Amino acid sequence: MKLTSIVLISILNLLIVACGGGGGESDSSTSTPPVLSTPDPVAPIVDAPVEVEVDPNATYETTAELVVARAFIIEQEYELTVSYKNDNNLSAYLSVCTEFTEGKSGIKVNYNSCLLRTSIESDYAGTLKVANDKNRLVMAIWYLDDTDNPRYEIWENDSDAMEVRKFEVN
Amino acid sequence: MINSARKKTVKGILFAIGMGSASLYAQPFTECPTEAFLIQDKLANLYGVQLATGFYEKSSPADWNQQKMNALAFSIHDQYLYAFNYYFGTIVRIGADFQVDPISLSNLPNKGFYVGDISVVENAYYLYRPGGSFGLFRVSLDASSEDYLQMENVVNGTTLNLAIYDLAFHPDNGSAYAVDRWGNLWKIDVQAGTSVKLSNVGESGTFGAVYFDVTGNLYISRNNDGNIFRINTNWDYPVAEFFAYGPSSSNNDGARCALAPIVSQDSPTTDFGDAPDSYGSSINNNGARHDVGDGTLFLGEVVLSEPNAYADNGSDVDDNDGIQFVTGVEAGKTAIVDITSSADGFVNAWVDADKDGEFDADEQIIISEAVSVGSNIVAYDVPTWSETGSTWSRFRLSSEESLSPIGGVSDGEVEDYQIDIAEQNVTAMHYPSADTWATLAFEDNWPLVGDYDMNDLVVHYRLSSYDVEGTLMRVKIEGEVVAIGASYHNGFAFRLPGLLRSEVDTNRLVFKINGVEQSILPLEEGKDEAIFIIADDLWDFVTSGETCKYYRTEAGCGSNVQMTFSLEIPMEANVSKDNVANFPYDPFIFSSAGQERNYVFGEAPGRRFEVHLKNQAPTEAFQSNFLGRGDDVSDADNGEYFINANGMPWAINIPYEWQHPVEYMDVKYAYPDFHSFVTSSGELNVDWFTVEKSNTNNVFKQ
Numbered sequence: 100m101k102l103t104s105i106v107l108i109s110i111l112n113l114l115i116v117a118c119g120g121g122g123g124e125s126d127s128s129t130s131t132p133p134v135l136s137t138p139d140p141v142a143p144i145v146d147a148p149v150e151v152e153v154d155p156n157a158t159y160e161t162t163a164e165l166v167v168a169r170a171f172i173i174e175q176e177y178e179l180t181v182s183y184k185n186d187n188n189l190s191a192y193l194s195v196c197t198e199f200t201e202g203k204s205g206i207k208v209n210y211n212s213c214l215l216r217t218s219i220e221s222d223y224a225g226t227l228k229v230a231n232d233k234n235r236l237v238m239a240i241w242y243l244d245d246t247d248n249p250r251y252e253i254w255e256n257d258s259d260a261m262e263v264r265k266f267e268v269n
Numbered sequence: 270m271i272n273s274a275r276k277k278t279v280k281g282i283l284f285a286i287g288m289g290s291a292s293l294y295a296q297p298f299t300e301c302p303t304e305a306f307l308i309q310d311k312l313a314n315l316y317g318v319q320l321a322t323g324f325y326e327k328s329s330p331a332d333w334n335q336q337k338m339n340a341l342a343f344s345i346h347d348q349y350l351y352a353f354n355y356y357f358g359t360i361v362r363i364g365a366d367f368q369v370d371p372i373s374l375s376n377l378p379n380k381g382f383y384v385g386d387i388s389v390v391e392n393a394y395y396l397y398r399p400g401g402s403f404g405l406f407r408v409s410l411d412a413s414s415e416d417y418l419q420m421e422n423v424v425n426g427t428t429l430n431l432a433i434y435d436l437a438f439h440p441d442n443g444s445a446y447a448v449d450r451w452g453n454l455w456k457i458d459v460q461a462g463t464s465v466k467l468s469n470v471g472e473s474g475t476f477g478a479v480y481f482d483v484t485g486n487l488y489i490s491r492n493n494d495g496n497i498f499r500i501n502t503n504w505d506y507p508v509a510e511f512f513a514y515g516p517s518s519s520n521n522d523g524a525r526c527a528l529a530p531i532v533s534q535d536s537p538t539t540d541f542g543d544a545p546d547s548y549g550s551s552i553n554n555n556g557a558r559h560d561v562g563d564g565t566l567f568l569g570e571v572v573l574s575e576p577n578a579y580a581d582n583g584s585d586v587d588d589n590d591g592i593q594f595v596t597g598v599e600a601g602k603t604a605i606v607d608i609t610s611s612a613d614g615f616v617n618a619w620v621d622a623d624k625d626g627e628f629d630a631d632e633q634i635i636i637s638e639a640v641s642v643g644s645n646i647v648a649y650d651v652p653t654w655s656e657t658g659s660t661w662s663r664f665r666l667s668s669e670e671s672l673s674p675i676g677g678v679s680d681g682e683v684e685d686y687q688i689d690i691a692e693q694n695v696t697a698m699h700y701p702s703a704d705t706w707a708t709l710a711f712e713d714n715w716p717l718v719g720d721y722d723m724n725d726l727v728v729h730y731r732l733s734s735y736d737v738e739g740t741l742m743r744v745k746i747e748g749e750v751v752a753i754g755a756s757y758h759n760g761f762a763f764r765l766p767g768l769l770r771s772e773v774d775t776n777r778l779v780f781k782i783n784g785v786e787q788s789i790l791p792l793e794e795g796k797d798e799a800i801f802i803i804a805d806d807l808w809d810f811v812t813s814g815e816t817c818k819y820y821r822t823e824a825g826c827g828s829n830v831q832m833t834f835s836l837e838i839p840m841e842a843n844v845s846k847d848n849v850a851n852f853p854y855d856p857f858i859f860s861s862a863g864q865e866r867n868y869v870f871g872e873a874p875g876r877r878f879e880v881h882l883k884n885q886a887p888t889e890a891f892q893s894n895f896l897g898r899g900d901d902v903s904d905a906d907n908g909e910y911f912i913n914a915n916g917m918p919w920a921i922n923i924p925y926e927w928q929h930p931v932e933y934m935d936v937k938y939a940y941p942d943f944h945s946f947v948t949s950s951g952e953l954n955v956d957w958f959t960v961e962k963s964n965t966n967n968v969f970k971q
Contacts, residue, residue: 230924
């Protein structure tokens with residue numbers, strides 16, 4: 100096991116040590132270090148908050164030892180902004196879903212797998228939370244006046260992308 | 270596969286003994302069959318009929334070469350069929366192998382009989398023919414009786430004068446029943462030769478085949494249209510209810526074993542819906558049902574048969590796969606469905622738009638729509654007066670053009686879907702998607718570090734929000750409690766951060782547990798925030814298995830999920846969606862009242878104890894000085910909550926139907942990639958939670 104965490108002694112503890120044992124001894128010239136036999140009463144901190152720093156390369160035998168960045172809330176989704184430009188302001192229905200098949204007869208969407216379903220009569224823009232294991236999404240647009248010709252657009256996640264992911268359909 | 274299974278069930282009974290075997294004697298049936306028998310045509314054909322659906326199939330061999338027969342009867346005493354055979358001019362016994370043996374009778378009149386049945390309480394065959402020279406006759410089939418095979422006239426046809434075409438014996442009261450051409454139901458005392466009119470059933474015609482089931486329901490089949498009606502003879506004034514579309518015929522007689530239920534429990538051939546029974550789903554409520562038939566006409570990719578609605582179809586396959594709601598269902602707007610059919614047929618469909626638990630005539634959204642093999646796009650209008658929220662829809666496919674939402678039919682399939690009727694122009698957002706689960710996994714030993722098997726409480730859930738141009742209309746929370754791997758008593762709740770209690774429209778709020786609407790308001794009293802208490806103590810709703818400590822966490826301790834819940838939360842006007850937190854809102858556990866926790870608390874902390882997801886602030890009910898006790902290092906000033914010194918939380922949220930670790934199994938050994946996901950702050954192994962990445966030996970299996 101390699102535990103390379105850097106332990107930061109809290110400032111509070113340092114202060115306690117620095118101030119400790121002040122009790123009346125005024126002869127600071129002596130070379131004898133002060134004896135800290137009767138430290139001032141301090142707040143009864145049962146487990147002093149010891150912040151452990153994250154080492155991304157560390158490995159741990161058990162989850163009890165695992166160290167997590169405090170700000171990382173262990174979120175398992177990524178944000179995806181979705182937009183559709185409805186040039187002619189057609190009355191349509193837009194869905195963004197995760198399950199679909201591409202076969203000879205075209206794309207078949209499982210509409211039970213949708214994250215977003217909305218009527219639109221103009222442009223649409225919104226933000227979705229997508230599960231980390233979902234890397235391909237389909238946008239299905241059904242035009243209420245032309246039910247024979249739905250439109251499908253597929254988006255694929257680039258997991259290396261640094262910026263906010265965007266699924267834009269014009 | 271379906272085809273072959275189907276053949277087995279239908280033919281299995283009749284072909285119990287191999288066809289064409291030249292046995293000396295006809296062979297009896299091996300059991301009391303659930304199907305009815307129907308004999309028709311001048312050159313006789315014997316059919317098996319599923320009364321539940323009207324499905325029928327010719328059973329007799331093509332080269333049977335038997336002349337017309339009538340007055341068909343099934344004897345429960347020797348398990349043979351009997352009939353009056355016009356060629357032999359006497360009664361015959363018919364075996365399961367279709368061998369026909371004539372039986373000589375003494376005192377036989379010189380005319381044929383087309384009405385008859387064998388009593389259940391005595392081994393005697395009763396035959397009827399109107400007219401002064403005829404009437405009701407009795408033939409003893411009991412070889413030990415003195416009058417064996419002697420025909421005796423019980424009463425003449427002038428005294429007992431009935432315009433009936435078949436009769437059937439009640440399963441236990443000894444009387445025969447018949448419905449005459451005007452719809453009068455007669456109860457016939459066959460020993461006294463008298464009859465009593467019980468009621469007029471409300472349907473008239475020639476009922477050439479009538480049958481009983483074991484519960485005292487009389488089924489009557491009308492010759493001209495084949496419609497089968499059910500009459501509950503236990504009622505004070507029995508009336509006919511339409512039951513199924515059956516075979517029509519001009520020459521018709523039926524019989525069945527009156528001691529059998531009408532749907533086989535062992536080898537069912539019927540597909541049922543699964544909407545709640547107020548819609549008519551089970552056989553008792555004359556539910557919508559389809560015979561799987563010859564297996565050629567169904568919705569989607571598959572249809573499976575089951576003994577009744579809600580019964581297990583014997584596989585893990587969900588055969589509700591034929592309808593895709595390609596648009597949402599919005600009150601007063603056009604909606605579109607994609608119907609996948611296996612062959613040509615007709616679709617009729619209903620939506621319970623007023624949410625009264627029934628499919629009414631004005632709720633039929635698709636009427637006799639012809640569909641063909643493959644995908645069929647069908648647009649329909651959603652009633653303007655629809656109530657928003659969760660409701661049920663029913664889709665029926667059949668070769669029958671016109672169907673009602675209940676009753677049986679001889680082919681096709683019924684599929685029921687729970688759907689959501691939305692306001693016009695609504696935007697629905699779902700987490701993790703419209704029909705998948707996310708998972709909450711809690712360690713409940715807070716503020717002490719637990720064992721990280723992450724199964725002290727495991728809840729599957731999904732969330733939906735509905736807004737119209739930024740105004741939040743509704744929120745839906747659905748879920749199921751899948752595991753409790755600890756003995757502490759926890760309540761479970763959702764707070765919707767940013768939403769005030771006063772902004773919830775409590776009058777329209779619907780809270781269900783295990784599908785049953787609850788009378789208590791889940792919105793917590795006395796709080797400013799909107800907090801929804803799903804349960805004060807989850808152990809009130811689930812039990813550990815026999816010899817198991819916990820609920821669904823130990824090997825060999827599987828059980829069905831014992832608690833599901835759903836909450837529909839409508840808002841008062843003008844709640845801005847932007848003011849309310851994003852998914853997953855704020856799910857949390859709290860301590861049940863009066864239940865002890867660990868030593869950190871001097872007394873039972875009750876509602877003051879909460880555990881939330883990492884860095885989620887507790888609610889106003891929480892006792893804030895609990896923070897920092899034990900291993901907790903929350904720092905409210907920095908927005909850090911429910912974490913230990915290593916930054917680890919006591920709860921995680923996974924947008925996936927996660928298989929939790931078995932009891933005492935460190936999550937690392939169930940999901941080896943979890944650690945690197947965490948240490949990389951979410952950069953690596955982002956799909957660590959999937960079943961493909963699990964160590965299958967270390968996760969709980971049902």
